[in-house]
Amino acid sequence: MSKIRLEATAIDLRFDESILEQVQQAHDYLHQNGGSAGHGFLGWIDPPAESGELAEELLGAAAYIRGKADVLLVIGIGGSYAGGRAGIEMLTHPFRNQLPPEQRNGPEIYFLGQNLSASYIKGLLSILEDRDVIVNVISKSGTTTETAIAFRIVLGWMHNKYGAKETARRIIATTDRSKGNLRRISEAGDYRTFDIPEDVAGRYSVLTPVGLLPMAVAGIDIQSMLRGARDARDQYSTCDLTQNICYQYAVARNKLLNQGKLIEILVSYEPGMALFAEWWKQLFGESEGKDGKGIFPASVQFTTDLHSIGQYVQQGPRHLFETILWVEDAHCNVELPELAGDPDELNYLAGKTLNFVNEQAFFGALQAHTEGDVPNLVLRIPRLDAQHVGHLFYFFEKACALSGYLLGVNPFDQPGVEMSKRNMFKLLGKSGSTL
Ligand SMILES: O=P(O)(O)OC[C@H]1O[C@](O)(CO)[C@@H](O)[C@@H]1O
Secondary structure, three states, X not given: OOOOEEEEEOOOOOOOHHHHHHHHHHHHHHHHOOOOOOHHHOXXXXXXXXXXXXXXXXXXXXXXXXXXXXXXXXXXXXXHOHHHHHHHHHHXXXXXXXXXXXXXXXXXXXXXXXXXXXXXXXXXXXXXXOOOEEEEEEEOOOOXXXXXXXXXXXXXXXXXXXXXXXXXXXXXEEEEOOOOHHHHHHHHHOOEEEEEOOOOOXXXXXXXXXXXXXXXXOOOOHHHHHHHHHHHHHHOOOOOOOOOHHHHHXXXXXXXXXXXXXXXXXXXXXXXXXXXXXHHHHHHHHHHOOOOOOOEEEEEEOOHHHHOOHHHHHHOOOOEEEEEEEEOOOOOOOEOOOOOOOOOOOHHXXXXXXXXXXXXXXXXXXHHHHHOOOOEEEEEEOOOOHHHHHHHXXXXXXXXXXXXXXXXXXXXXXXXXXXXXXXXXXXXXXXXXXX
């Protein structure tokens, strides 16, 4: 696998001695599994083996779903949703669900439980009347309201469609090994289950059954993905900052924060990476935004957003920096044809490719933003295949954990999320809830 590279404009990636001690301490927190806030949540540090028992079981379950269903419904929110969807959107056809079955490689896949919209769930169920459906419901706590509501509605719909016995064969629950409502419901309903390791927080769980099962159903080579993640684990296990670009990224963003750069914008030039940016935002937002600290994680899709908030990036307040995900080898290309008479004045590009034009847009924006005092970090990703995407998931998980420790927060809890949940329960009249 060729390596991911980190480059920077307007940021000095050389680091002074003072930071090395902090990096060493944060590294020890992650690798010695003790002494730090959140030390019970380091299970993601060692991704599952690509040819181990879990991978085999997941491939078996995926084959069952692929053989039996026209549609997989994935129910979950946050860390129990975004990573799997991100992987599918990055690694499969951009209009996968619209393809004829023989070209699609697996069932159509739809996601629900990540909002409380009646029109979304009603609309989705209305297109599934004549389809054969299997459900993968995912919740670590087993009690998240959006997921639980969607699952209750879908369960009723499945019972009407298939009856209780067949419904039980069509539900796979991914949840905690022993705790929570979803575990209890699964045992009572005799559903097949996959465990979410207790020592992996939701936003670090993409490389567990949470993300791996939906991706395997979509025909993604999850063994290759795990190989990429384990390569990343080996590559980023050194504390030598000169050798470890994952740590360089974590240190650079903290350095930028100390210089007043309060917002990090994740930039990509492939629409298929939009959900990856959502996954990244939860990862960093929930991990670092606490105790009055943290960089605000935002994202843009270029070139689309160059024509909208590009103006703000170029000339608004100078409190932001960009992290660009640049894919070097886009796996397909389109050449611009010559047009007689040149009515649209594009013949100067005839024979050139869209990837070439996209790359010039990248260079142009990079230069403009750097000149506009927006520092840029560029992650050059050789190509978007399962192995590199596995590597990328791991890269950001480790960078986020290290960065959180450098910032002085616990990167594995999310106490703030609880406040709005509590308020909502009170407003809904849930018994035992107080504001
Ligand atoms: O898997 P669960 O327990 O349903 O949680 C889903 C998401 O909800 C959160 O707890 C936030 O409410 C996230 O941390 C988590 O990823």
